[in-house]
Amino acid sequence: MQELQLKYGCNPNQKPSRVxxxxxxxxxxxxLNGRPGYINLLDAFNGWQLVRELKRATGLPAATSFKxxxxxxxxxxxxxxxxxxxxxxxxxxxxxxxxxxxxxxxRGADRMSSFGDFISLSDPCDTxxxxxxxxxxxxxVIAPGYDEEALAILSAKKKGAxxxxxxxxxxxxxPVEKKQVFGVTFEQGRNELVIDDQLFxxxxxxxxxxxxxxxxxxxxxxxxxxxxxxxxxxxxxGGQAIGIGxxxxxxxxxxxxxxxxADNWYLRQSPQVLELPFLPGIKRADRxxxxxxxxxxxxxxxxxxxxxxxxxxxxPEVFTAxxxxxxxxxxxxxxxxxxxxFPFGDNIERAFRSGVKYVAEPGGxxxxxxxxxxxxxxxMVMAFTGIRLFHH
Numbered sequence: 001m002q003e004l005q006l007k008y009g010c011n012p013n014q015k016p017s018r019v020x021x022x023x024x025x026x027x028x029x030x031x032l033n034g035r036p037g038y039i040n041l042l043d044a045f046n047g048w049q050l051v052r053e054l055k056r057a058t059g060l061p062a063a064t065s066f067k068x069x070x071x072x073x074x075x076x077x078x079x080x081x082x083x084x085x086x087x088x089x090x091x092x093x094x095x096x097x098x099x100x101x102x103x104x105x106x107r108g109a110d111r112m113s114s115f116g117d118f119i120s121l122s123d124p125c126d127t128x129x130x131x132x133x134x135x136x137x138x139x140x141v142i143a144p145g146y147d148e149e150a151l152a153i154l155s156a157k158k159k160g161a162x163x164x165x166x167x168x169x170x171x172x173x174x175p176v177e178k179k180q181v182f183g184v185t186f187e188q189g190r191n192e193l194v195i196d197d198q199l200f201x202x203x204x205x206x207x208x209x210x211x212x213x214x215x216x217x218x219x220x221x222x223x224x225x226x227x228x229x230x231x232x233x234x235x236x237x238g239g240q241a242i243g244i245g246x247x248x249x250x251x252x253x254x255x256x257x258x259x260x261x262a263d264n265w266y267l268r269q270s271p272q273v274l275e276l277p278f279l280p281g282i283k284r285a286d287r288x289x290x291x292x293x294x295x296x297x298x299x300x301x302x303x304x305x306x307x308x309x310x311x312x313x314x315x316p317e318v319f320t321a322x323x324x325x326x327x328x329x330x331x332x333x334x335x336x337x338x339x340x341x342f343p344f345g346d347n348i349e350r351a352f353r354s355g356v357k358y359v360a361e362p363g364g365x366x367x368x369x370x371x372x373x374x375x376x377x378x379x380m381v382m383a384f385t386g387i388r389l390f391h392h
Contacts, residue, residue: 001027009038022178028171029142033155034163036140040118042069044142047120048167050074050227055122057195057219058239062122063102063129065114070229070247072113074220075105075240084108087268089284090132100128105240107136110261111288118142118163125150133157137285144169193387195222200360200383204368205375210383214335214358221337222360222389228339230390233347235262235354236335242266243354251338255347259354266331266355267295267324277313286311295319331355339389341365345374352378362388 003020004027017038021027029044036044043066054062054076061077077098085091088108096104099121107114117138121129124145130153133141140163141154154164178187197215199222217236224234228246233254235243243262245254267273268291276294278287290311293302299318302308308315336351338361348371351359359375363384375382 006038028168030166032164034161036163040140043118046227048142051120051122053223061099061102063106064120065106065117067117073106073109074224075102077102078239083269097126097128099123100132109242112292130154195219199385202384204372204384205382207379207381210381217335218360225337225339225389230339232339233258234337255350259350262354270327272319333357342371345370348374
């Protein structure tokens with residue numbers, strides 16, 4: 001198949017729409033079920049590149065949850081803790097395969113943003129992963145293959161309309177890529193940078209203790225940023241992105257946005273949230289929305305009289321700012337990657353409040369000394385990679 005006709009482009013009024021190989025070759029994908037859209041395919045191709053690189057860097061199965069051409073979450077297939085199984089809503093599924101664990105973590109890091117996602121998997125989709133996907137609100141999935149039962153499960157999703165795409169894992173694009181904007185063709189060499197431990201050799205802080213686990217997390221952060229709309233910042237802990245700030249004009253806003261997501265990920269592990277008395281039959285999305293409101297400043301939207309009765313069997317106590325801060329102080333050892341240099345030390349101060357210990361950024365700002373001093377004040381470890389990772 002050399003081209004695929006699409007229903008429309010980014011919006012319903014943008015017709016006609018198609019994807020095709022300009023050189024006349026066959027497309028590297030096969031649509032096994034459903035009818036993917038224009039944005040679905042943008043998410044699929046970006047997500048596939050991300051998980052392919054994560055797999056190459058770590059040797060473990062990887063998954064990502066994409067929304068609007070940026071990842072909401074990305075992770076490798078490490079085992080889940082009992083608390084992670086609970087906050088990702090998979091504690092009823094029994095033992096998960098490494099690939100299913102990767103998607104549970106990618107989806108679970110920011111469930112609000114992952115609602116209606118497009119999924120990318122580094123390995124052939126197994127039945128355990130398909131069963132997990134089947135219960136979530138999602139538009140489609142791309143993977144290098146599917147086992148027979150997994151394909152049947154996914155093909156039944158969304159009344160048979162769920163998009164299931166198989167990609168040729170051996171496909172490699174041309175080294176020069178092109179796109180058009182306003183009728184003008186842009187051309188550039190593909191970003192083929194390999195992200196590995198060598199990028200973290202230039203440690204510029206007083207503390208130079210960068211363990212391998214932190215190097216792995218920093219690599220996950222930078223690989224994630226490589227396919228995230230810039231400006232972007234990524235917080236990672238234990239092999240998964242826990243907060244991604246994408247597409248902001250100001251870097252401090254990226255850091256704050258990603259930090260607030262990382263904070264929410266950790267707050268969901270607190271007893272106050274784990275023990276929320278939900279009514280039986282509450283839908284997963286409604287439960288996620290209620291948790292997000294309960295942890296935030298608009299908690300009365302779910303705790304006011306007449307409202308809590310629709311969600312909870314009894315009214316939960318307010319999760320006070322002091323209680324939240326005390327709990328967040330327990331989140332430590334977080335890694336932070338930035339796709340470009342930090343221009344001010346305020347980014348470091350904000351990152352520190354979300355448990356960041358390790359930082360990787362390109363360096364090169366006229367205020368590098370200020371940023372390094374901020375890291376030193378908190379005994380952080382920071383490496384200058386010398387590499388910018390803008391993605392548009």
